[in-house]
Amino acid sequence: MKKTDYQYALQPDWQSEVILENTQSKHQHCVTINLADGAGFSELNIEDFTWLLAFSYQSTHKKTQGSIAIVESNDSVVSVFNTQYFESGEEGTRYLNLSGMLNNNAKSVATLVFKHCRLPNYGKLLAFKKPDFSDGPILILAPHADDAELAAYGFYRDFAKSTWITTINAGQNVQKLEKQYIPSLDDNMRAAVARKAAIRAWNSMTTPLLAGVPLEQLSSLGYFGLTKNALYNATKEVQKDPILAELTPQVSRQWNRIFLPNDLPNKSSGEALVMDLASLLEQIKPTTVLVTEPEIDPHPEHVMSAHALALAIHESTHTPERVLMYVNHLRHIKTFPYGPEHAKTALPPWFDETSVFGTFSCYSHQLDIAAQKEKVVSFDTMHDLRSKPRVGKMLKRWWNKKVLKNGYQYYGEHVYFQTHIKSNEVFTLVDGSVFSDALIGKASLDKAI
Structure with a gap:
């Protein structure tokens, strides 16, 4: 397994540790993103920010890319439109784009369905204020x-x-x-x-x-x-x-x-x-x-x-x-x-x-x-x-x-x-x-x- 960490000089406007908690679902591999603390999330207007989840990714297949779908609930449909793909045969820090996919629940902000990869028990939620173009x-x-x-x-x-x-x-x-x-x-x-x-x-x-x-x-x-x-x-x-x-x-x-x-x-x-x-x-x-x-x-x-x-x-x-x-x-x-x-x-x-x-x-x-x-x-x-x-x-x-x-x-x-x-x-x-x-x-x- 090749280890490569994505690294950037990012400066978010807001961030919080999150817990990736296994949840019951019709999908075989599913986790819910829960805020480790409130950290003012409920006070933010979700649409005003770009959202990234920094997490430790691990592929489980040498040839097939890992995929992570962001869904509204445990039983939601997974489609290409809500799925992001990552390298096969690699592991390390990656960033999942949650923009446009978060909900307003102050505790559970999103549900992830993953395939051909493993997710850790925690991550970091990053928010970047959108400019007024x-x-x-x-x-x-x-x-x-x-x-x-x-x-x-x-x-x-x-x-x-x-x-x-x-x-x-x-x-x-x-x-x-x-x-x-x-x-x-x-x-x-x-x-x-x-x-x-x-x-x-x-x-x-x-x-x-x-x-x-x-x-x-x-x-x-x-x-x-x-x-x-x-x-x-x-x-x-x-x-x-x-x-x-x-x-x-x-x-x-x-x-x-x-x-x-x-x-x-x-x-x-x-x-x-x-x-x-x-x-x-x-x-x-x-x-x-x-x-x-x-x-x-x-x-x-x-x-x-x-x-x-x-x-x-x-x-x-x-x-x-x-x-x-x-x-x-x-x-x-x-x-x-x-x-x-x-x-x-x-x-x-x-x-x-x-x-x-x-x-x-x-x-x-x-x-x-x-x-x-x-x-x-x-x-x-x-x-x-x-x-x-x-x-x-x-x-x-x-x-x-x-x-x-x-x-x-x-x-x-x-x-x-x-x-x-x-x-x-x-x-x-x-x-x-x-x-x-x-x-x-x-x-x-x-x-x-």
């Missing part, structure tokens, strides 16, 4: 077309009229001609690179319309070749695409309705990106900004995007009240969030209780089934999420779905159609000034070393 505009920074949808389609759907979405990178890279979106459409790499950049810009500018985000609040910046190093050490260096040297950010900006400093210079450089983002902050004046989590998400352009925001906040006259961070990539893990489509999920795997931000909060956004299905459609509009079916993979899925009845729907060929169609979108949360100062300070310290 109606307090101003929301700006979502997507490193690439589809990042905003993967992480936050349900979130921005619910705040569509006050949401602005900016896609930073052109995403023009083509590995080889056989990897074009449409086979044999272009017969040389230069044409294929230009077409892919144009298509990804089109994706980023049209998909949010499904959720009701106005076209005037969408923008695509078309940067390429930028790294964290380019932001701090080579700010004025203009990047050239190795295949299409004449490529410029303008390929992605043709549908923009907002004017930015780099529209006319039209160059891909760290300095230009920071100026554009600073201008967006000043024009939109968002109280909330969403961006990729630079400590957990390892994708170089995702890390770069977070640092670009930090520098833009420093350069801008406007500082957002809060920054929400999301994770779309994980090191060596491709199946998180775990479990079938529509299951519950919580924070991604992470194993360090310290953070460059000091401490942070947590926010879980609930998606009803209609929003989840609409999110499936948004994925289908993204060319980069269109994978080609393979015979072996199709047979394996048929066997798993029809014979083993594993609960998956397999809406699309790309794995994101399974992992990212969940009933929650979960973010970490820090103050805007803290976000900027922490990342810039860390970069300066790394440079000095």
Whole structure:
């Protein structure tokens, strides 16, 4: 059994020890979460908080994922919609997302039905105050077309009229001609690179319309070749695409309705990106900004995007009240969030209780089934999420779905159609000034070393 403890620099607004007490039920394995002490729980408005249960998880199966369902009573129905899944063959501290599932009983707050795992006799209930997202505009920074949808389609759907979405990178890279979106459409790499950049810009500018985000609040910046190093050490260096040297950010900006400093210079450089983002902050004046989590998400352009925001906040006259961070990539893990489509999920795997931000909060956004299905459609509009079916993979899925009845729907060929169609979108949360100062300070310290 592999032992791994999930660890985060979480700072809850309220917490209490709880007792996980075995209870009689039609389900074989069932426990009730009882408060170890009152601790003011009855005085809290449950809907005002994101709720996590920290507990010691132990898998009992080498291949089958453990599952924990949150139900209203001992005899309630267990379904994928109220179930969260965890690693097979592992044990250690985990977090169960109880948001939207607690009751008002001051003693017994929830009932858990578990399978293919063991639960301890105690845990810790954590509560995080939800921000008021109606307090101003929301700006979502997507490193690439589809990042905003993967992480936050349900979130921005619910705040569509006050949401602005900016896609930073052109995403023009083509590995080889056989990897074009449409086979044999272009017969040389230069044409294929230009077409892919144009298509990804089109994706980023049209998909949010499904959720009701106005076209005037969408923008695509078309940067390429930028790294964290380019932001701090080579700010004025203009990047050239190795295949299409004449490529410029303008390929992605043709549908923009907002004017930015780099529209006319039209160059891909760290300095230009920071100026554009600073201008967006000043024009939109968002109280909330969403961006990729630079400590957990390892994708170089995702890390770069977070640092670009930090520098833009420093350069801008406007500082957002809060920054929400999301994770779309994980090191060596491709199946998180775990479990079938529509299951519950919580924070991604992470194993360090310290953070460059000091401490942070947590926010879980609930998606009803209609929003989840609409999110499936948004994925289908993204060319980069269109994978080609393979015979072996199709047979394996048929066997798993029809014979083993594993609960998956397999809406699309790309794995994101399974992992990212969940009933929650979960973010970490820090103050805007803290976000900027922490990342810039860390970069300066790394440079000095």
